[in-house]
Amino acid sequence: MIVRAQTVTPLAPIPHALSGGAWAGRRVGLLGGSFNPAHDGHREITLYALRALRLDQVWWLVSPQNPLKPATDMAELSDRLAGARAAMRHPRVLVTDLETGLGTRYTADTLGELSRRYPRTRFVWLMGADNLAQISRWRSWRRIFEQMPVAAFARPTYSLKALSGCAAQRYLESRIDVRRAGRLAGLRPPVWSFLRNPLHPESATAIRRNRKTETATYEALPSPP
Numbered sequence: 084m085i086v087r088a089q090t091v092t093p094l095a096p097i098p099h100a101l102s103g104g105a106w107a108g109r110r111v112g113l114l115g116g117s118f119n120p121a122h123d124g125h126r127e128i129t130l131y132a133l134r135a136l137r138l139d140q141v142w143w144l145v146s147p148q149n150p151l152k153p154a155t156d157m158a159e160l161s162d163r164l165a166g167a168r169a170a171m172r173h174p175r176v177l178v179t180d181l182e183t184g185l186g187t188r189y190t191a192d193t194l195g196e197l198s199r200r201y202p203r204t205r206f207v208w209l210m211g212a213d214n215l216a217q218i219s220r221w222r223s224w225r226r227i228f229e230q231m232p233v234a235a236f237a238r239p240t241y242s243l244k245a246l247s248g249c250a251a252q253r254y255l256e257s258r259i260d261v262r263r264a265g266r267l268a269g270l271r272p273p274v275w276s277f278l279r280n281p282l283h284p285e286s287a288t289a290i291r292r293n294r295k296t297e298t299a300t301y302e303a304l305p306s307p308p
Contacts, residue, residue, distance in 0.1 A: 111201075123170070126170055189221070192223075198231065237277070258276065
């Protein structure tokens with residue numbers, strides 16, 4: 084009997100401090116957040132970004148703790164990582180907790196450290212319109228626009244507020260038409276674009292609220308006799 088060798092597909096290297104050379108010349112989108120929990124909205128934005136921005140990869144940066152969100156409502160990092168990996172299975176998407184290894188807490192610092200460690204990688208910061216609307220509350224938020232190109236994605240009820248907000252007006256002259264978004268990764272910052280992606284109604288806040296309601300309803304049920 085002839086036993087055939089099993090073909091094993093090598094896993095994509097997880098980015099870390101010593102693998103910068105492997106990513107030289109790659110166009111990589113960075114999607115940061117709590118992912119508390121990850122959901123189909125995150126997945127749809129990621130797939131859209133891969134196509135519209137002509138990216139080679141997208142890295143999900145699962146944050147240990149968002150400084151603007153309460154820790155009491157935050158699931159454990161290990162649980163959020165596991166949920167994100169279950170929600171986003173794609174050969175060109177890496178789900179990571181890079182900020183834990185980098186020791187950074189604020190986005191501007193994380194992006195600066197990644198740019199230093201991966202000097203030949205063409206990064207694009209990805210964020211929803213909800214974050215664009217309130218990014219002026221983030222520490223050193225202007226550094227984000229000055230360090231790498233930015234792509235903002237439409238989200239229900241947030242788009243108009245985002246485009247009239249502080250950041251959009253501050254960098255109004257740096258905005259490029261969505262028809263040029265495929266070139267964004269190769270342009271010198273500050274440069275950004277607002278993408279008109281299909282809107283997805285799901286949100287992590289709504290998911291957590293529904294889970295709490297379901298739990299409360301279950302606990303209120305009478306015990307069996």
